[in-house]
Amino acid sequence: MQTTNLPCACEPCGCRVDPEAAIKKEGKIYFSQSCADGQAGDDQCCSSCNCC
Template sequence: MSDSDKVKCACPDCVCRVNPNEAIQRDGRPYCGEACANGHSEGNGCGHKNCGCHG
């Protein structure tokens, strides 16, 4: 899969792109990981390189 086939994580502060078939789906929106999908409820970032999101 090329990067052009990936979609942006639905977390507003996240810069990650994710394969829609492998994304964590919440309310019909794709997320790159549990932290983003859970709204960073524990204050942790997604942990992906070069991404500083924390919700």
């Protein structure tokens, strides 16, 4: 069975998230803890975007 990747709940993040590996917060899924926390600064959520 193939898992469907879903969009990260962090609006500026265009990353797709495997629900099994996602960070879950308040019923939403996020690519990383930085996205979930809405942290700006040195923590980039992934290598393909610069939303955090």
